[in-house]
Amino acid sequence: MSKLATIQRITSIRPIEGADNIEQAQVMGWTVVVEKSRYHEGEKVVFCEIDSLLPSNNPAFSFMEKYKYRVKTIKLRGVVSQGLVFPLNIISSYLLDPKFSGESGEGEDVTDFLQIRKWEKPVHGGGLANRVKFSTFPFFIPKTDEVRIQSALGALEEIWGHPAYMTVKCDGTSMTVGYRNGEFFVCSRNNKIPLEELENDGLYWPIVKKYNLEETLPPLGNIAIQGELVGPGIQKNRLGLDSHDWLVFDVYDIDNRCYYPFKKQQSIIEKLELKAIPIVVSNFFFDFNLEQLLKEANGLYSGLYWKYSLNTKNLREGIVVRPMQEMYSPTLKGRLSFKVIYNKFLLGGGE
Numbered sequence: 001m002s003k004l005a006t007i008q009r010i011t012s013i014r015p016i017e018g019a020d021n022i023e024q025a026q027v028m029g030w031t032v033v034v035e036k037s038r039y040h041e042g043e044k045v046v047f048c049e050i051d052s053l054l055p056s057n058n059p060a061f062s063f064m065e066k067y068k069y070r071v072k073t074i075k076l077r078g079v080v081s082q083g084l085v086f087p088l089n090i091i092s093s094y095l096l097d098p099k100f101s102g103e104s105g106e107g108e109d110v111t112d113f114l115q116i117r118k119w120e121k122p123v124h125g126g127g128l129a130n131r132v133k134f135s136t137f138p139f140f141i142p143k144t145d146e147v148r149i150q151s152a153l154g155a156l157e158e159i160w161g162h163p164a165y166m167t168v169k170c171d172g173t174s175m176t177v178g179y180r181n182g183e184f185f186v187c188s189r190n191n192k193i194p195l196e197e198l199e200n201d202g203l204y205w206p207i208v209k210k211y212n213l214e215e216t217l218p219p220l221g222n223i224a225i226q227g228e229l230v231g232p233g234i235q236k237n238r239l240g241l242d243s244h245d246w247l248v249f250d251v252y253d254i255d256n257r258c259y260y261p262f263k264k265q266q267s268i269i270e271k272l273e274l275k276a277i278p279i280v281v282s283n284f285f286f287d288f289n290l291e292q293l294l295k296e297a298n299g300l301y302s303g304l305y306w307k308y309s310l311n312t313k314n315l316r317e318g319i320v321v322r323p324m325q326e327m328y329s330p331t332l333k334g335r336l337s338f339k340v341i342y343n344k345f346l347l348g349g350g351e
Helices: 059-067 089-094 154-159 204-210 262-271 290-297 343-347
Strands: 005-015 022-027 030-035 044-048 073-076 079-082 084-087 163-169 173-180 183-187 223-230 245-253 279-285 300-305 308-315 318-323 338-341
Touching: 030 079, 030 084, 073 343, 079 343, 084 089, 173 204, 183 204, 204 245, 245 262, 290 318, 290 338, 338 343
Parallel strands: none
Antiparallel strands: 005 022, 005 044, 022 030, 044 084, 073 079, 163 279, 163 318, 173 183, 173 223, 223 245, 300 308, 318 338
């Protein structure tokens, strides 16, 4: 799971024009509106990222009841605020856990200590997700969960100067299809779907049949393909599609526990006659700073993709950035890959 709540340091505090009671603090790559004069530059704080779901039984979070305890992107006095900041004593004041020393290092994960969970988009379109008891997501495949670059600025230095590619982040729901040691399986974002339930499903199963995946996957060996399920009834169908489809963004080698690099990934997508997630640009030398990436994330779901044209006025969710050849990231402690979400999309309640 993502580090939703961590110990971080406020790197700067700036005034907000025309505001008497609030100011803006910088935490990692995030701007957060805070109460005026409550915090100072260099202070260590608890930082909760957007899409954190705060526990309702903690009195410190009672003010979030009107937001249903979900941390969202908001705009105050013209400033986009993303996340929440709390003093360190929120942990010792409301948490009776002897494992927490109170002497926290910068970057320490306190998500579990504070009983914070990740807010998940509801899944619509097939009904299966709301009526089936899923089994656990396979341990041998990583879940599809990209880190926002504002929380991992060190990744920019790591990818700098390397050949890279950008893809459009499509707003749908994650679907993984795989084969391992004689077993064919299908997963939602967080769970494996029992095959006996799949055949009665109107969302995942039609995709399996459309691309004949039960037959085409096994000859490739132990492999998992991951993509975004999009179309009518799924996240408002912002792509404006007439029917459900599956846009592939990853191919995973189960035996060697690694993702295929871009070119091999694309060759498998073509071989299986699947649709790839839209590519913004590929094989360029990465030289973007945070501000430039946020501008690059801007846009609409519009243009020529997958041999047919999209012509919507819907804000796109953003972009995903990766190196052409798979790289390890010390910052992320894993695969070098991150997402950049379009702020106007977030302000509109899109995620």
